[in-house]
Amino acid sequence: MLTLPPFEYHAPMELADALALLQKHAGKVKLIAGGTDLVPNMKHRLFMPEHVVGLKQISELNGVRGEGGFLVIGAMTSIADLARNPRVALLFPSLARAATAIAGPQLREMGTLGGNLCLDTRCVYYNQTHFWRKALGYCLKKDGTVCHVVKGGQKCVAAASNDTAPVLLTLGASVELASPNGRRAIPLEEFYVADGVANTVIEPNEILTKVRVPIPRAGLVTGYQKLRIRAAIDYPSLCVAVAAQQQADGKLEWVRMVISALGSKPHTVKRLEGFQGRALDAATIAELGQAAHRQCHPLTNINVETGWRREMIPVFVRRAFAEAMK
Numbered sequence: 406m407l408t409l410p411p412f413e414y415h416a417p418m419e420l421a422d423a424l425a426l427l428q429k430h431a432g433k434v435k436l437i438a439g440g441t442d443l444v445p446n447m448k449h450r451l452f453m454p455e456h457v458v459g460l461k462q463i464s465e466l467n468g469v470r471g472e473g474g475f476l477v478i479g480a481m482t483s484i485a486d487l488a489r490n491p492r493v494a495l496l497f498p499s500l501a502r503a504a505t506a507i508a509g510p511q512l513r514e515m516g517t518l519g520g521n522l523c524l525d526t527r528c529v530y531y532n533q534t535h536f537w538r539k540a541l542g543y544c545l546k547k548d549g550t551v552c553h554v555v556k557g558g559q560k561c562v563a564a565a566s567n568d569t570a571p572v573l574l575t576l577g578a579s580v581e582l583a584s585p586n587g588r589r590a591i592p593l594e595e596f597y598v599a600d601g602v603a604n605t606v607i608e609p610n611e612i613l614t615k616v617r618v619p620i621p622r623a624g625l626v627t628g629y630q631k632l633r634i635r636a637a638i639d640y641p642s643l644c645v646a647v648a649a650q651q652q653a654d655g656k657l658e659w660v661r662m663v664i665s666a667l668g669s670k671p672h673t674v675k676r677l678e679g680f681q682g683r684a685l686d687a688a689t690i691a692e693l694g695q696a697a698h699r700q701c702h703p704l705t706n707i708n709v710e711t712g713w714r715r716e717m718i719p720v721f722v723r724r725a726f727a728e729a730m731k
């Protein structure tokens with residue numbers, strides 16, 4: 406049986422107290438939201454914090470509300486609440502769909518949006534017991550010096566495996582980060598970096614407090630498709646999120662696609678400006694699928710065949726647009 410290492414648990418009622426605890430125990434502390442990622446990782450000795458700060462009691466981190474032209478979603482909103490929220494389902498069906506596709510029902514009740522966006526990257530050589538990793542000689546993400554995925558690689562390429570991130574990227578969302586120095590809002594596009602050791606720009610003294618999603622104009626269509634081995638629980642082997650703003654005549658004003666679960670950063674497909682003014686028909690969608698396919702190269706960081714994952718990209722682009730146009 407895998408056990409947790411010893412730690413002291415703190416349950417602050419106010420955000421300021423949580424931030425003060427992060428500062429006081431700097432270098433020896435981790436935040437916990439639902440714990441569905443952190444607890445298994447602690448059992449695997451991937452993290453051994455002496456202090457754990459729970460965010461559950463901090464009421465300002467909860468809830469979904471309209472604010473100006475945005476839907477604001479608190480970081481502690483559970484994935485299950487996100488999946489069943491009627492405003493989310495109406496305004497952003499792809500976000501509701503991604504939330505519904507995360508893990509299984511119990512994990513969705515416990516897991517939160519903030520925890521999902523800050524999810525540790527995953528790799529077949531990393532998400533293993535300490536015994537297993539030690540036998541392999543560890544790797545550069547934790548305790549070692551080499552990468553087993555990219556031989557000779559100097560940078561970890563563990564996979565961004567969070568389902569909500571690619572969708573929120575297509576929706577132009579931003580996140581608010583609080584620290585003892587104040588609050589800063591940054592576009593989600595700038596939140597993720599291509600480094601599997603730590604793939605976000607969040608500082609150790611910061612807490613993600615909320616997500617702001619611009620309320621769409623008429624004509625926005627969104628879709629999300631996820632490839633996984635067992636539909637009932639698995640992490641993604643491939644995520645495809647799409648969003649397209651159509652004009653009154655049905656022509657494209659813009660189109661966005663984000664492909665994830667391949668490398669350490671969700672990939673926003675580049676150079677899609679040329680699709681402006683086109684109809685979102687089968688030929689356009691096939692070209693969009695090819696554009697995504699050209700730019701994406703899965704790695705052996707997940708125990709699912711890379712060639713198959715790559716060939717599924719245009720298929721899932723087509724399915725995501727089909728879902729969006731329903």
Ligand SMILES: Cc1cc2nc3c(=O)[nH]c(=O)nc-3n(C[C@H](O)[C@H](O)[C@H](O)COP(=O)(O)OP(=O)(O)OC[C@H]3O[C@@H](n4cnc5c(N)ncnc54)[C@H](O)[C@@H]3O)c2cc1C
Nearest residue numbers: 438439440441442443508516517519520521523567568613
């Ligand atoms: C069997 C299994 C299957 C899973 N399948 C999926 C899946 O298909 N898709 C998927 O996306 N996820 C999956 N997960 C992972 C996880 O359940 C979800 O990502 C969940 O949303 C994580 O949220 P949490 O609140 O439990 O995070 P926690 O475990 O509490 O935290 C995760 C990380 O984020 C940090 N953190 C949490 N909240 C904040 C905050 N507000 N500010 C700053 N840092 C914060 C923590 O310190 C920790 O490092 C799975 C987990 C398991 C065990």
Ligand code: SF4
Nearest residue numbers: 528544552553561562
């Ligand atoms: S990608 Fe390489 S360095 Fe990163 S976790 Fe996997 S084996 Fe380790």
